[in-house]
Amino acid sequence: MKSTKACAPYLGIVVVQLAYAGSNILCKLALEQGLSFLVFVVYRHLIALLILAPLAYVLERNRRPSLSFPLLVKVFILAMFGITIHQNVYYLGLDYTSPTVASALSNVIPALTFILTAILRMEKASLRSPKGRARIVGTIFCISGALVFTFWKGFLLEGFVKRPLIEMHAEGDVHHKEDWLKGSVLILTSYIAYTAWLILQAIICEVYPARLSLNTMICFFASLQSSAVALVFERNAASWRLNWNLQLLTIIYCGTVISCLTYYLLTYCIGEKGPVFAATFIPLQLVIVGFLSAFIFAERLHIGSLIGVFIIIVGLYCVLWGKSRYSNE
Template structure:
């Protein structure tokens, strides 16, 4: 049973990310500012994680040295501030299915970084080693195909009309469009965010060795993330009105992402990385496209493109 725990944890995390992807797409269309979202989300996570970290790990928490603080600050920059702000900027230009499908490149990027840092070994004389290299090449090339070749529609959506219409403009059934949609720009931004996320997974394995208190580590990550994004808000989110919260889907998205993703999800990923390594965690990223793709087909009447089909097969 204990051997299955990391697999169950990562399945739960991917379903949680699927829900966050859908909610965030709706919230962005309804006017939620992405920087405001990142700040509030991680403030909620700090409030939830902080008391548990203080009580549970007060006797086992290592002292914070300057070098550890710098590493945790860098972790926050990569996995939260850069990854999330760039990711949600890309999500505003494309669909949840595209954003989720492009996450399939994360295992390849994480594997390459782990190999370069000596955390993973590639035995070129064994079939397993060749399979890893071939899979890495296919995933990366597939992402490029997905980004630059949209292709034609292969399958109709499950619904003729979207059950949830989140777009400001629309065309024929199953071809809803946001006025800002830009396939290449959105995909490029999302791929950039996934590069930062892969680096976050690898660096987290390094930091955990010198600071093994997982609850405290994630509390500090979320704390620095809120500080960093608050600094960005001084330049890009200075309008007081966008910080106002009402009882709507924007508030639901913030609470869900703060409690389920930043608090629970981050902790589960850290726990899995400490037991199985960063590549194991990255391997579950392709599951996200299945979860979000099925939901989007029913709820948003999205249709499958030739490029996206090839990407899923890759």
């Protein structure tokens, strides 16, 4: 029983990265077909709110801590950083740059999270202990491996499939060189907001452990905030109209799997292991997306990709070893 409980956060965070990898593939297709990211953020959290609210009411009504105004303000800020700012600014940044740059910049999240939690004394970062050294080295390896996976190509490997399962029809590069800096700054800003979201979650989970209720409030405030943003910047009525197509499938998937399941799992993993633990696994998402793209879109991998995967695995092992072997240190 103890071993199962001890493994639960590790299994949960892997499921989170698998779910996010699937959403990246779907979002890539849906946004290219004209889905408005402003509308997308609103709809997915409304779906999550409709699912989470009754579950939270039924399952946590007898063990839900009392709410206070300061706590509601913290949850409001949590939703603002982790959803409203992070997601809207991220998708806006993609309009000015490429997914490759976005994937590369995501590797600042583990480093930023580790640095900020060390400053706030939420994590021990002592070089004197094996635990501290393993976690620092593991974090560096994860970031380095993701950078190798993204930027170092090497020779091409044979593709897993001969023909893509889904054909992508790009309409050409519409970005200008001067926009890449703007896009990179926007995406980096969204990742800073996401880092703040991870850390603030850990703080709130200590005083409000009812995870379903917490995520319900997050989705509620995110729906209000994102609706206000979307009503100002997305005034085209056609963008709000839903049809039975891939765009609707993407909204439903992200509303149920990402905004419901993964938000809950993230809250659980952060509550059990801390924000650095959750952030360390982010490079794993890059690996999963790379291999999914190889199968679905017939993208050929480079030798650099495999070397990057190996470095990421070594880094994750170091972090996990540092967290488990010397957990009583």
